[in-house]
Amino acid sequence: xxxxxxLSRLNRRRLAIFRSNRRGWWSLWIFAAIITITLxxxxxxxxxxxxxxxxxxxxxxxxxxxxxxDFGGEFETEADYRDPWFAELxxxxxxxxxxxxxxxxxxxxxxxxxxxxxAPPSWDNWLGTDDQARDVTAxxxxxxxxxxxxxxxxxxxxxIVGITAGAVQGFFAGWVDLLxxxxxxxxxxxxxxxxxxxLASLVExxxxxxxxxMLMFSWLQxxxxxxxxxxxxxxxDFVRAARALGVSDGTIMLRHVLPNAAVAALTxxxxxxxxxxxxxxxLDFLGFGLPPGSPSLGELLGQGKRNLHAPWLGxxxxxxxxxxxxxxxxxxxxxxxxFDPRRTTAKSAP
Amino acid sequence: xxxxxxxxxRNLRKHxxxxxxxxxxxxxxxxxxxxxxxxxxxxxxxxxxxxxxCGKSTLGRxxxxxxxxxxxxxxxxxxxxxxxxxxxxxxxxxxxxxxxQDPYSSxxxxxxxxxxxxxxLDIHxxxxxxxxxARVDELFEAVGLSPKVQERYPHEFSGGQRQRVGxxxxxxxxxxxxxxxxxxxxxDVSVQGxxxxxxxxxxxxxxxxxxxxxxxxxVVEYLSDRVAVMYLGRIVEIGRRRSIFSAPAHPYTxxxxxxxxxxxxxxxxxxxxxxxxxxxxxxxPSGCAFHPRCPLAAAVCRGEVPALESVRTDGxxxxxxxxxxxxxx
Numbered sequence: 001x002x003x004x005x006x007l008s009r010l011n012r013r014r015l016a017i018f019r020s021n022r023r024g025w026w027s028l029w030i031f032a033a034i035i036t037i038t039l040x041x042x043x044x045x046x047x048x049x050x051x052x053x054x055x056x057x058x059x060x061x062x063x064x065x066x067x068x069x070d071f072g073g074e075f076e077t078e079a080d081y082r083d084p085w086f087a088e089l090x091x092x093x094x095x096x097x098x099x100x101x102x103x104x105x106x107x108x109x110x111x112x113x114x115x116x117x118x119a120p121p122s123w124d125n126w127l128g129t130d131d132q133a134r135d136v137t138a139x140x141x142x143x144x145x146x147x148x149x150x151x152x153x154x155x156x157x158x159x160i161v162g163i164t165a166g167a168v169q170g171f172f173a174g175w176v177d178l179l180x181x182x183x184x185x186x187x188x189x190x191x192x193x194x195x196x197x198x199l200a201s202l203v204e205x206x207x208x209x210x211x212x213x214m215l216m217f218s219w220l221q222x223x224x225x226x227x228x229x230x231x232x233x234x235x236x237d238f239v240r241a242a243r244a245l246g247v248s249d250g251t252i253m254l255r256h257v258l259p260n261a262a263v264a265a266l267t268x269x270x271x272x273x274x275x276x277x278x279x280x281x282x283l284d285f286l287g288f289g290l291p292p293g294s295p296s297l298g299e300l301l302g303q304g305k306r307n308l309h310a311p312w313l314g315x316x317x318x319x320x321x322x323x324x325x326x327x328x329x330x331x332x333x334x335x336x337x338x339f340d341p342r343r344t345t346a347k348s349a350p
Numbered sequence: 351x352x353x354x355x356x357x358x359x360r361n362l363r364k365h366x367x368x369x370x371x372x373x374x375x376x377x378x379x380x381x382x383x384x385x386x387x388x389x390x391x392x393x394x395x396x397x398x399x400x401x402x403x404c405g406k407s408t409l410g411r412x413x414x415x416x417x418x419x420x421x422x423x424x425x426x427x428x429x430x431x432x433x434x435x436x437x438x439x440x441x442x443x444x445x446x447x448x449x450x451q452d453p454y455s456s457x458x459x460x461x462x463x464x465x466x467x468x469x470x471l472d473i474h475x476x477x478x479x480x481x482x483x484a485r486v487d488e489l490f491e492a493v494g495l496s497p498k499v500q501e502r503y504p505h506e507f508s509g510g511q512r513q514r515v516g517x518x519x520x521x522x523x524x525x526x527x528x529x530x531x532x533x534x535x536x537x538d539v540s541v542q543g544x545x546x547x548x549x550x551x552x553x554x555x556x557x558x559x560x561x562x563x564x565x566x567x568x569v570v571e572y573l574s575d576r577v578a579v580m581y582l583g584r585i586v587e588i589g590r591r592r593s594i595f596s597a598p599a600h601p602y603t604x605x606x607x608x609x610x611x612x613x614x615x616x617x618x619x620x621x622x623x624x625x626x627x628x629x630x631x632x633x634x635p636s637g638c639a640f641h642p643r644c645p646l647a648a649a650v651c652r653g654e655v656p657a658l659e660s661v662r663t664d665g666x667x668x669x670x671x672x673x674x675x676x677x678x679x
Contacts, residue, residue, distance in 0.1 A: 010503075237456035238466075240416050241519065245470040246443040259460045 014338040024334020027327045034327075038145040045102035045138035049081055054095035062100070082108070102126070104135030106142040106295035118303075118310040128312040130303050136316050142295035144320060147277050150211065151328075154276040155269055157215050162222030163258070163265055169223070170230025170261075171253055177227070184220060192217045193282065200288040210289060214279060221272055222265050229261035263339050270332020274325050281321060297321050356559050357390035357413075357446075357527055362422035362432070364405075364412045368632060378632045382408040384583035386422075387658075390527065395553065395560040397574030397591070399567060399606070401628055405583040406563045407451075410529045413561070414448050415439060426527065444474060447525035451532040453512035457504040463515045464490075464500025470522040489518040492555075493548060510541035514548065521552070527559045534569060546573060567610050571595055576668070579603045582631055582639040585658065589669030599661040599671040601644050638674065650674045 019025050037044060048061040054071050061081060068079040073089060080086060082103065090097055104110065104125070110133045113119045117133035127136035169177045199213050233239055233256070242252050283289035284298025285305075297317050304314025363385060368378040382405045390396055400406045411417045413424050415431050424431040431442055450456035457466055467489055471482045487497040493514040504512055513533060520528060530549070534542040546569065552558060564570050570577055571591060578588040579600065587600040598604045605624045626643045629635050635642050641651040651674050658670040 237450040237452055238458045240411070241448065241450060241456055241516070242469070243416055244414050244443065244448045245473060245519070245523070246440045247469065247473050251473075255461075256458050260458070 018334050018338040021334040021337060023330050024337075027330035028334070031327045031331060034144065035148065038141050038148070041141045041145050044100055045104060045106070045135070045141050046100045047082055047103060047105040047108040049097045049099050051098040052081075052090060052095065053097075054090050055093045102135065102138050102141075104138040106139050107134060107293055108138070109133045110135060118307055118313060120310070121312055127316050128310065130300065130313060131307055131310070136300070136313065139295040139300060140297070140316060140320055143297045143300060144324065146207070146290070146295070147280060147297055147324065150207065150280050151273045151276040153211055154214055154218055155273045157211070158218040158272055158276075159222055159265065159269060161215065162219035163226050163262070165219065166223040166226025166265075167230055167253065167258060167261070169227040170234070171249075171257070173231065173234075181227075184223060187217075188220055190217070193279075196279070196283060197286065197288045200283065204291070205289065206291055210280065210283070214276065218272060218276060218279075221275070222268055225264050225268060226261050229264045230257055233257040233260055266339055267336045270328055270335070273332070274328050277321075277324060277328070297324075354392050355389040356392040356427065357561075358423075358425040359390075359413065360387050360423040360425070362386045362409070362412060362424065363420040364408055364417055365420045380631050381583050381634065382631060383412055383419075384634075386580075386583075386585055388578060388585060388588060390559055390561060392526075392559055393553075393557055394575040395562050395573050397570035397577045398561060398563045398580060399565060399570050399577060400580035402565060403628060403631070404580045405631070406565075406580050407531050409580070410448070410531045410561065410563050414446065414529055416448075440474075444523040445525050446527045446529070447520040447523060449513075449516055449520050449528060449530040449533045452536050453509045453516055454504075454536070456516045457512055459504055462501050462503055463507070466504075466515065467500075467519045467522055470519065474523060476523070485522070489522055492521065492552065493518045508541070509537050510545060513537060513545055517545075517548065517552070521556070524556075525558070527561070529561045529563070531563045532565070533562075535564065535566065542569070549573070567606060579606065582629065582634055584639065584672065586640065586673070587669075587671040588658070589661070589671075590667065593661075593667065593669045597661075599669065599676045600640075600673045601646055601675075602640050603671075605643075638672070646675050646678065648675060 042062055043050065046062055050060070050062050052059040052061060052071070056070060056072075059066055059070070061079070066079055067073075068075045068077060068086075071079060071086070071089060072093070073079060073086070081097070087097065110117075110119075110125060110129055112124075113129065113133055117129050118131045119125060119129045119133070121128040125135045125137070127140065130136055130139065165180065169180050195217075196213055200210070203209055205213070236256075239252060239256055242256055247255075280289060281296070281298035281301065284294075284296040285302045286298075287302065289298060290296050297320055300313060300317035301321070304310075304317055307313055362383055363381070364383040366380040366382060367376040368380060369375065370377040384405075386409060388396070398406050398409065408417065412419045413431070415424070415434070419432045422432055426442060426446055429438065429442060431439065431446065434442055457463065461469075464486060468482060468486050471477065471485060476482065477485065486500065490497040490500065495511065495514050495518070499507075504515070507515070513536075517533075533549070534545050537545060549560070550573065553560060560573075562570065562573055574591050576589060577591050577594040578585050579594070579602065580586065581602050587594065587598065587603045589599075594603065595607065598607055609624065624643055625645075629639065629642060635652075637653050638644070638647075638651040638656050641647040644651065654674070656672040656674045658672045661669045661671050661676060
């Protein structure tokens with residue numbers, strides 16, 4: 001009981017420090033708002049309506065696939081909801097169609113453009129279209145979501161691998177440390193981006209392939225700081241005291257060493273996260289990332305470079321990426337401060 | 351000495367390899383603790399003094415088996431700490447505990463002081479949850495802290511208060527011997543007195559036996575029943591406090607005592623300051639390690655390592671010194 005009471009008190013202090021960092025606090029809210037919009041991207045930007053009321057009753061095209069004949073049309077293929085003819089068909093039945101705010105999916109091609117793609121922003125395409133006549137707003141929303149998901153997955157996996165490896169090195173020291181350290185030095189010397197490009201051209205990269213490939217290198221960012229903290233902690237008197245009291249090695253590691261090392265690792269996590277987002281964007285930019293046609297910030301950036309006469313492409317991608325990275329860094333800084341034990345306790349001292 | 355010997359340290363050595371070169375071959379050896387033997391009697395305080403780097407802290411840690419001894423025995427009531435298996439060591443830990451020097455690094459900053467004091471009870475599974483809670487309260491009161499502050503974290507306390515927490519933690523298992531490694535050196539002088547008085551009071555109440563390691567002669571004089579003087583890994587003189595302080599038999603002890611400053615600017619001593627530097631423990635001087643700095647050094651001092659022998663010829667009072675020429679002092 002006492003333990004949980006404590007934790008909540010400490011966490012309240014951390015929250016207070018986090019909130020006192022205005023920039024981080026606002027960034028968190030903006031980020032949360034963007035996440036709320038982009039996570040359910042299918043309900044925000046889609047070429048299938050959310051709800052249709054017709055002769056056959058309610059239909060939910062966003063979740064299910066219907067043939068055109070289901071609505072009294074002619075073909076057995078999937079209904080083309082964006083066709084004006086389809087809207088008339090439903091209207092003639094006295095029904096209605098509820099669309100998402102953006103009537104384009106990430107791969108929907110706008111065939112009604114009055115000028116060759118890429119088309120500039122209009123009422124129909126808020127941020128214009130890319131060079132394959134796809135809506136930029138829709139692609140940004142989906143691209144943002146995949147960047148974030150990729151970043152979080154990679155950060156989680158690399159902190160698990162990195163902290164474990166660093167702890168093993170620092171705790172066993174000696175030959176284990178020496179061999180792993182030499183391996184890490186060689187591994188770190190590799191030109192990461194080139195290797196990723198080569199590896200990405202050997203396999204057909206998808207989300208999980210890219211995650212695995214990047215994990216091979218991203219854990220290195222954390223291993224050094226964890227190893228140093230664990231090595232340092234071995235000589236702390238509280239670790240000696242624990243050994244003198246008969247506390248086992250495993251408990252010393254989990255209770256006394258790792259929690260102190262984890263804060264140092266935590267200060268690196270925002271940079272691992274922004275790094276992952278940036279690397280994914282660069283691979284996509286170079287064309288070695290997610291499969292062709294996938295919505296992604298890097299791919300849009302690449303289009304911007306190829307279509308300098310259509311500045312809305314490059315600007316949209318650049319501004320989104322810059323906003324995302326800045327928000328993450330600001331939030332990361334605030335989190336880091338909140339977990340700093342000196343700050344957590346300094347203000348509450350009697 | 352009729353008192354019963356609780357701890358017997360026999361020929362304890364702790365050597366550290368100095369490695370170098372590409373393949374990490376052993377180049378040299380640091381003889382941090384070299385052939386140390388002494389007895390610790392039940393209920394007494396043995397003060398261990400020496401300059402920094404003389405190996406007194408290493409001796410304390412090796413005795414606790416926080417460092418593996420190179421050779422030698424540490425017998426606690428016949429059970430050997432130096433060669434105990436992990437399970438034996440675990441039970442021995444209840445009887446022999448340690449207080450650390452730096453109150454800022456001896457407490458985990460992420461664990462409340464209550465949890466820190468409670469940890470040994472949990473690890474050794476002593477009593478029920480209620481028993482443990484009551485015991486922690488009792489320990490806090492014993493060291494002069496309010497049990498109400500248990501839920502706070504170490505940085506909310508001063509050095510002296512933290513040291514009290516450290517003392518409470520080391521008392522949790524009801525040990526009989528406590529190795530106190532410079533427990534007051536990191537504290538302000540005013541706080542030092544309070545903590546020393548607490549240690550004295552706890553000794554009286556709980557019948558503790560202390561090995562009190564310090565470089566501060568006045569602290570050792572205040573607290574100790576017997577005093578051991580260490581120089582370069584060896585004990586060079588050991589005996590009752592009074593005989594050590596009034597009639598030091600080793601030239602090093604005399605030099606140490608003369609170097610204690612007097613807090614009175616008008617009083618001056620015509621002292622002969624120690625010449626030269628402490629020699630390296632990697633390449634200790636031949637014979638008596640103190641001979642290069644000793645005003646009485648003779649040929650025999652360069653050749654032979656002096657053994658600890660009784661100072662008094664008219665009956666043994668336990669005052670031993672390792673000096674070839676102590677009779678001439």
